[in-house]
Amino acid sequence: MPESYVPIFVFLVVNVAVAVLIIALSTYLVKRKPTAQKLMPYECGMDPFGTARKRFSVKFFVVAMLFIIFDIEAVFLYPWAVVFKDLKLFGLIEMVVFIAVLLLGLFYAWKKGALEWQ
Amino acid sequence: MEALFFYLFGGLALISSFFVIFLRKPVHNAVALIFTFFCLAGLYLILGAEFVAMIQVLVYAGAIMVLFLFVIMLLNLEEEEAIEGRGNKFRRWLGGFAAVVVFLLLAPVWLMQALPVVKGTFPPEKVQELGNTVWIARLLFTDYLLPFEVASVLLLAAIVGAVFFAMKRM
Numbered sequence: 256m257p258e259s260y261v262p263i264f265v266f267l268v269v270n271v272a273v274a275v276l277i278i279a280l281s282t283y284l285v286k287r288k289p290t291a292q293k294l295m296p297y298e299c300g301m302d303p304f305g306t307a308r309k310r311f312s313v314k315f316f317v318v319a320m321l322f323i324i325f326d327i328e329a330v331f332l333y334p335w336a337v338v339f340k341d342l343k344l345f346g347l348i349e350m351v352v353f354i355a356v357l358l359l360g361l362f363y364a365w366k367k368g369a370l371e372w373q
Numbered sequence: 374m375e376a377l378f379f380y381l382f383g384g385l386a387l388i389s390s391f392f393v394i395f396l397r398k399p400v401h402n403a404v405a406l407i408f409t410f411f412c413l414a415g416l417y418l419i420l421g422a423e424f425v426a427m428i429q430v431l432v433y434a435g436a437i438m439v440l441f442l443f444v445i446m447l448l449n450l451e452e453e454e455a456i457e458g459r460g461n462k463f464r465r466w467l468g469g470f471a472a473v474v475v476f477l478l479l480a481p482v483w484l485m486q487a488l489p490v491v492k493g494t495f496p497p498e499k500v501q502e503l504g505n506t507v508w509i510a511r512l513l514f515t516d517y518l519l520p521f522e523v524a525s526v527l528l529l530a531a532i533v534g535a536v537f538f539a540m541k542r543m
Contacts, residue, residue, distance in 0.1 A: 317536060
């Protein structure tokens with residue numbers, strides 16, 4: 256089984272090599288004439304304001320937390336899909352119960368306004 | 374061949390975990406940790422555990438690290454604070470002590486020449502036939518059905534906890 260991953264490994268190695276090559280070439284071949292304009296962080300054509308080290312709202316954290324939880328739910332769906340045909344109706348009921356419990360959580364977050372963004 | 378890849382991924386994991394410890398900026402540490410997770414996924418692949426390897430990348434390198442980065446951004450350690458934290462004598466001794474304890478725990482394994490071979494219910498040859506994912510799925514959705522359903526309650530508790538504590542401040 257691990258042998259079938261050799262192409263992926265080769266792909267990764269080539270990727271890393273190309274990335275390192277491009278960065279190395281553009282670092283060593285380029286002539287630098289830095290000006291204040293050039294060294295400014297690029298921000299979609301706008302002049303940047305403030306620093307990047309600002310405190311973030313806890314709202315982002317809640318969204319990240321919900322993302323992780325439903326990501327783990329999705330992880331359980333992969334092996335379930337693999338054996339779905341063997342499990343028949345029993346498997347479907349199992350997964351419906353699992354997702355129903357998590358849906359409660361989603362409704363709670365919804366009710367509490369964790370998904371609102373104003 | 375297998376040994377070569379083991380040393381490659383193991384070595385890279387070691388090097389990148391050194392970076393996790395010694396780089397000075399928290400975000401850089403986090404990126405080094407992502408790289409460590411990818412190397413660990415490689416090690417799992419060598420063991421024939423494709424499912425665990427993919428989950429390592431999806432959940433750890435993907436989701437958990439997002440949370441780590443958020444915590445770094447939420448706390449927003451200034452450079453001075455970070456350096457001050459390093460100077461804390463007590464923490465250094467505690468860290469050193471923990472490292473010694475872990476080393477002593479692992480030393481017997483290192484000294485052992487060969488582990489006694491005891492074949493379990495799922496030797497590699499049997500797992501290789503159908504693949505790791507199928508076996509995990511079969512066990513998870515039959516023998517370990519209750520732990521699987523209980524896991525959903527655990528996740529529910531996590532949602533309620535996170536939302537409750539975050540919304541209390543709003």
